[in-house]
Amino acid sequence: MNLLSKIMKQREISIVVLIVVFIAIVGMVNSKFVTGKSLLLLVESAIILLILAVGQSFVLLTREIDVSVGATMGLSAAVCGLLLTSGVSGWVSALAVLAVGVLAGLFNGLGVAYLRIPAIIMTLGTLGILRGFMIILTGGKWIEDIPNYFKKLSGTDFIGLPLPVWIGLVILVAAYLVLRLTKFGRYFYAVGDNADGARLIGIPVSKVRVLAFVLSGLSASVAGLIFVINIGFVPNQTGSGMELQVIAAAVLGGVSLNGGLGTVLGAGLGAIFLTAINSSLIYLKIPAYWNNAISGFLLLVIVISDSRFQSFLANSQFKKKETAEAEGGGQGDEATL
C-alpha cells in the first residue's frame, strides 16, 4: 500500500507504469506492436502532440489555458509551406515560422496578463482569428509541392533517431531542466499556485504569464514546422481539434488545470500514452473508429480515479495527523500525572 501510494503520488511514474502495462497488453495480443520499429514509429507520431503539450504545460502551470495552439500550428504550417514553395530558403522560412508562433503567443499573453481578459476567451478569439488568417493566406487551397530537401529532413537519422524526434527530445529535456533547476522556472509554479503571493515576494507575475503564452505559441510553430517536414503538404484543416487533444495529454500526464502542479515530463508522457492508444488499435484489429471512444473513456477513468485517490490520500493523512495529535495529547496528560 505504501509503495502504491508513493507511485500514485509521482504522476510521471504512474503514467510510465500505465504506458508499459498498456504496451505489454497490446504486445501479448499482437507481438508485432512491441518491435523496436513500431515503437519508434509510435514515438515519431507522438512528437507533434508532445511538443505542443510541453508548451501548453507552461501556460497550465501559471493557471491559464491556451486553446489557440491548434490554429497557431496550422497557420505556422501554412506560412512555412507558402515561403518554401515561393523559393525562400529553409532556414529563413523556419525563422519566419517561429516568429509567427512568438507573435501569436505575445498577442494572447498581453491580452490575458495586461488587459485581464479570461484566458479561455482570449485564446478562443485568437483561435478564430488565426484559423481565418490561415484560410485567407492559402486561399482555402492545400499547399503541395514542398521542396524535396525539406521533406527529406524527416528521414535524416542521427544516432538512430530521426530529426523530428531529436527536436522533440531536446525541447522536452530543456523545458524540464529550466522548470526544475532554475529559479526562473520555479516562477511559473509560484504564479500558478498563488498569484497574489508570488506578486508579494517580487515575482513579475504578468511577465511570467506573457512568457508562458509566448512559449506555448513557439511550441505550436515548431509543431507546425514538424508537420510540414513529416507530412510534406499542408491541408486546410491542419491542427484543428489539436488544442483539445493537447490539453487532454497534459491532464493525463498530471498537469493540473488549477495551476502550479505537474511537470513537462508528465505532459510529454501523456502525449505518448494518448498516441499509444490510437496507434495500438491497428495491432488489436479494432476498427479505427473506436479511437475516440476508447481515449475518452480512458481519460475519464484515469482522471476520476486520480481525483478519488488524491482525496482519499488527503483524508487519510488528515486522519493520521488527527490521531497522532490525540495520542500525543494523551501522552502529555500522562506525563503531567
Next chain:
Amino acid sequence: MKLLFRWEGALVIFLILELIFFGLMNPDFLNLTNLIFSMNDYVYIGLAAIPMTYVIITGGIDVSVGSTIGLTSIIIGVLWMNGLNVWLAVLIALLISACAGAVNGTVVATTNVQPLVVTLGTMFLFSGIALVISGGSSASGYEGISGFPDAFVQLANGETFGLPNPILFFFGIMIFFAVMLNLTRFGRQVFLVGINPKSARYSGIRVKSIIIWSYIIAGLGGGVSGLILTSYFSSARSDLGTEAVLPVITAVVLGGTSITGGKGTVVGTGIASIVIGMMQYGLQMMSMTSQETSVVIGFLLIIAVLLRLTNWGLLKKFHTKKAAVKEP
C-alpha cells in the same frame, strides 16, 4: 441587473448597426425573406448555446456539446433505419442526449475534476460512441443516413405562420429558458451556485443536484440542436456539430455571461447568436468564405469582452482598490 440590461441593449444596437452596415455594402442583404431564412443556417448554434448558458452560470463549461449533436443525429438515423417510427427515434435520441448531460453533471458534481477536463473526456467519448454506432451500422461517417420521411424533414424545413420552423423553435426555447432562469426558484439557485457554491450549500441549496440538472439541460440543448440539424439537412451524420463547440461558447460569452460563473442571461445569449450568425451571413455576401469570417468573429469576441471589462470590471476594481487603500 441594470448593467446586464444595458449589455443586452448594446448588443441590440450593435445588431442594428451591423444590419445597416451590411445593407449599405450590399442592398440585397436587407431583403427580409432572405434575412429570415438565413437564420436557418445558424439557428442550431443558438439552440445549443441557450441551455449552455445555465452551465456557464454555475461556473462550469461543457465542451462535449458538439459531440452530443452528432450523437443525437446518428442515433435518430440508425434507429429509424432499423425500422423504428421516426418520432419514437427522436424521443429516444433526446433521452440519450439528456443522459449524456447527466453523465457530465454527475462527474462534475461528485468529483473535484475540473468541468473542462470532464467534458473534454466525454467529448471524445460521445463522439467516439457516435462514430462506433455509425461505423457499426455500416453508414459511413461522411455519407450519413438520408431518406427520412417527409413529416420529419418538414420539422426544420417547413413554415408556420409564415416563419420557418427552426426560428420559432429558437424563440420558443429562448423564452422558455429565460423565464425558467429569471422567474423560478431553480433559476435563482443556478445563479447562487455560480456565485458561491459553499454559501449556496450552507443556505440549504442542493448544489449537486442543481449542477447535474444544468448539465442535463445543456445535453438536451445539444440534442435539440442535433435534431434540428438532422431534419434541416435531412441526413443523419455522426460528425454533425464537431465545429459547433467554439461558436456556441462564443455566443454565450458574447451574450454577457461571465465565464467564471454567477452572471448571465439567456436573452443575451440568444441575441449574441443572432449577431454572430448575421455577421457570418453578411460577410459571406461580401464574398468571404465561412472559414474566413472567423477572423472577424474572433476579434469581435475579444473586443466585446474587453469592452465589458473596461466598462465595469476594471473601473469597479480600481475604485474598490482605492477604497481599500484609504480604509486602513
